[in-house]
Amino acid sequence: MKYAKDTRPKPVSSRTAEVLVEALPWIKNITGKTVVIKYGGSAMIDGRLRTDVMNDIVLLKIIGVNPVIIHGGGLAITDAMNKFNIPVEFKDGQRVTTDEAMEVVRMVLMGKVNQELVEAMNEHGNLAVGVSGSDAGTIMAEQKSPELGRVGRISRINSGYLEDLIDADYIPVVASIAMGEEGGYYNVNADLVAGHIAAAIGAHKIVFLTDVDGLYEDFDNKDSLISNLTMFEAQYMVENSVVSTGMIPKLQSCIAALDAGVFRAHIINGTTPHALLLELLTNTGVGTTLHSTEESCTFDAHPLGNFASKLIENRQRPILMGDLRTP
Ligand SMILES: Nc1ncnc2c1ncn2[C@@H]1O[C@H](COP(=O)(O)OP(=O)(O)O)[C@@H](O)[C@H]1O
Numbered sequence: 001m002k003y004a005k006d007t008r009p010k011p012v013s014s015r016t017a018e019v020l021v022e023a024l025p026w027i028k029n030i031t032g033k034t035v036v037i038k039y040g041g042s043a044m045i046d047g048r049l050r051t052d053v054m055n056d057i058v059l060l061k062i063i064g065v066n067p068v069i070i071h072g073g074g075l076a077i078t079d080a081m082n083k084f085n086i087p088v089e090f091k092d093g094q095r096v097t098t099d100e101a102m103e104v105v106r107m108v109l110m111g112k113v114n115q116e117l118v119e120a121m122n123e124h125g126n127l128a129v130g131v132s133g134s135d136a137g138t139i140m141a142e143q144k145s146p147e148l149g150r151v152g153r154i155s156r157i158n159s160g161y162l163e164d165l166i167d168a169d170y171i172p173v174v175a176s177i178a179m180g181e182e183g184g185y186y187n188v189n190a191d192l193v194a195g196h197i198a199a200a201i202g203a204h205k206i207v208f209l210t211d212v213d214g215l216y217e218d219f220d221n222k223d224s225l226i227s228n229l230t231m232f233e234a235q236y237m238v239e240n241s242v243v244s245t246g247m248i249p250k251l252q253s254c255i256a257a258l259d260a261g262v263f264r265a266h267i268i269n270g271t272t273p274h275a276l277l278l279e280l281l282t283n284t285g286v287g288t289t290l291h292s293t294e295e296s297c298t299f300d301a302h303p304l305g306n307f308a309s310k311l312i313e314n315r316q317r318p319i320l321m322g323d324l325r326t327p
């Protein structure tokens, strides 16, 4: 008689099993809930990493989460504009978008980035559906200001199509292109799109995957990563220029989403392997969590004005992860 020899590596670590067990309450809590994931162009640094992020999203889908992806692609748009010799200019973090540039934005976001993300997820089955914000009038916009050209300010979200896709068990992958109230297309910052959509569909959480570990109190001091803050503190940071360009629309979006009833907003590093799973399914989490729970804040009074002198003190307040990180 010949039996199969045990050639498995030894010892088999029980840590792997512990991780799964640790995830159990998180999985139980998040199953059936909608999580908006904003995937920034700055985090799409190579194909391998992008595939890993898409695999993590498929895993979330398989355990019963309803992920909705909103993607950017700012760096890819800039590359393409350079190739076409179209001048690249930003004003207050918004790309000046001529009619010609708008063509490139559509081509890159819908034709390239969107379809690459859809394809990566559909390796695992027919799960993902690419959506331009103009499809079914999902994202409607008006011109933000004449000097920015075809940059849109979101006027409304028609969430019916996204909700139908979620109900049909698909993962919507939304490009940040809006349909004009007066016709045509608009280029909209993808962070702002994510916040509006999370609010409109009543998402449970919104997660920003970017190229930094989270929100820093002082971006030049890498020891100043903020583990958690209230939406009021975030508002203070935006209004007092504590954050700059890329982080401003993220915080604005987090605030808008929390204000609309989204439970948590997270800013995490999309270039760290499996950051999404670590944030959503483990006890410690990663990055920066924003919440609307005033009680967990040590300030005497809200909002804004009184915060200036309190912000430093806030950094010394007890770590609230215990309170915040319940599944
Ligand atoms: N206080 C801050 N903490 C963290 N990042 C900040 C802060 N202020 C500005 N940033 C910038 O925000 C950037 C992320 O935004 P952005 O480049 O628009 O990325 P994405 O493509 O993910 O939207 C970071 O790379 C960083 O340079």
Ligand SMILES: CC(=O)N[C@@H](CCC(=O)OP(=O)(O)O)C(=O)O
Residues within 6 Å of the ligand: 039, 040, 041, 042, 071, 072, 073, 074, 075, 077, 093, 094, 095, 105, 151, 152, 176, 187, 188, 189, 190, 191
């Ligand atoms: C008006 C405006 O600036 N739109 C952005 C849209 C893409 C985007 O937001 O991409 P990230 O998430 O990678 O930054 C742009 O043209 O770059």
